[in-house]
Amino acid sequence: MAALVVLALAACSREPEPYQQESYVFGTRVELTLYADNQALAARAAGAVLADLDRLHRQLHAWALDGELAAVNRALAAGQPFTPSPELAELIAKGQRLEAQSDGLFSPAIGALVAAWGFHADSYAARLPAPEQLAALLAARPRLADLQAGSGRMVGRTRAMQLDFGGMAKGWALDRARRQLLKAGISSALLNIGGNIIALGKKPDGTPWQVGIRHPRRGEAMASIALADGEALGTSGDYQRYFELGGRRYCHLIDPRDGNADCRVQSVSVLARPGPDAGLLSDVASKPLYFAGAAAAANYARRFGLGGWLLIDGRGEAWLGPAMQARLQWRLKPAVIHLTGTP
Template sequence: MASPRRGLAPLLLLLATLLVLAGCSRAEVFRKEAYVFGTRVDLSVYGDDPAAADAAMAAVLQEFDRLHRAYHAWQPSELTALNEAFARGETATVSDELAAMLKDAQRIAATGDGLFDPALGALVALWGFHSDEFKPTRPDPRQLQALLAARPRMADLVIEDNRVSSRNPAVQIDLGGYAKGYALDRAAAILRAQGVTNALINIGGNVIALGKKGDQPWRIGIQHPREPAPLATLPLYDGEAVGTSGDYQRFFEMDGERYSHLLDPRTGEPAHGTQSLTILITPRAGAGTLSDAPSKPAYLAGEQWREYTRRFDIEHVLRVAADGRVEVTRALRARLQFPAPLEVTVVD
């Protein structure tokens, strides 16, 4: 007579297998959207645990909200308090984080010959960009010339541990060209700490990738500066970041002319030589930050853009000139796919 235990063994094995399969869910992309830093934020996490993905993305959005409130350029924040101290000629004590950000921004500004200079917050305000809604008006010429004569620069800052002062009372810090990239690095650190290894973080076109999407790399598009469609697409690999400076993101038009928020500190006017400039940062420390601030001096440099990207060891660059010409470095051209035939000039 057969043993009852032997007869039950296959059934128990089948039941255990079904329970294991039931506990396994298929991996998918989980997403969250928000509006922070004056732009749209998109988070994507690839995995099989919706609760873990949701918690990790919620932690990232909480951090973004903290950064937005702490370093807002015109609403009350630690940054506006610092600017008020500069205007009074006083020294301020700031957080460790802000002191480190200011030192890094100071270094980037020096590398880019001051074309990217967060000390020009007063110039940004003069052009009306310290507002959620832009009013199409030019600044008072006398105020503009007075500010140019005062020449506020990041080099005016004196940073000693947490004590920050300015040799120039005209300095008003605006981290708008730095904070999104810094936030990308913070998001990547938070996701990794929560065990997320595959994600894509997009803050208004500044993007960083972690891992991949299943068995394929993440894929992103580079916005066409004059059409509501991608100019090109490319794969983005683990630890890479992409950022674009363009005259189509924050701008107003008046008398047939476009005025963007990308202001040239040499003239005090919006730059007109470039429609957009995109850089890809290969995996390195601070890749997110480097995808943001270093695109500004290259954008403002016009035809000399390649000189400035080299200074930051950036080999993957695409530029759309004011006349629509498309220039791309050889390293990035090998990665791009264009949805429509396009004449491009390859630059070494």
């Protein structure tokens, strides 16, 4: 997860005041800024969005004992079928499609691997999982594609499958929130859920929303970018949930292929084009680019139809396509920048 900082711009005195509200869901901070005809409308719209996010947080929390997802994971561990709610069924269907599209570099079925590394806890110890535990989980090869459906019920192929939608729920929720705001009559807003951010319209003065991309080793913006209506930006980085042991950094981004939590890349930011799943793509697409690395990042960016991407490798060097290069405004420019072919 990453923190995208909204870059505040001075507004002229005749412009309406923005309505801002914050919350904490999906284990991360939520920031909502919107403009409305009046503050009462703004408060109702923001309150409805945040209430829905809070409900989804309780429902889809991977390690809370009283949510739907926790109950589903208990059923999977026992080899029992389950009936998903409409929201969970949608996440599973979209997750299966994106898992296949990413060649398995993104998979919501590796919750047991996440737990083995200790990242299912709000606070975690600097320890490595037991090698035999990792070997057993990798041998089971849990994949979301192995969920079998019939008559509205689902069952897993292996009891090693544990669902964790931490790599897609924030972006999926962005798309839901955007639809809610538009239905409520809000056409100018910026929503940030733990570093995944989506824009609605423009600011009242006609300028686009400006956001910053955090430097992975400094607590400030590395670059800024203007978002068009409906565009979404997301970042996956090794600097939020991580620990260091023996001089090495291990982060919550776990490679489904080998169960490795080594942080070989510092961060990946992706720009999703406007569309019904723009928020979802801004969350998911950063993972295959992260695990594929600089050599194959452009291929996956093209496969997901991204509007741009930026990768900061383990040495702090930047890799990006020409579309992103044309839109970025550097603030802390890397010493070495590699410009690739597409996009």
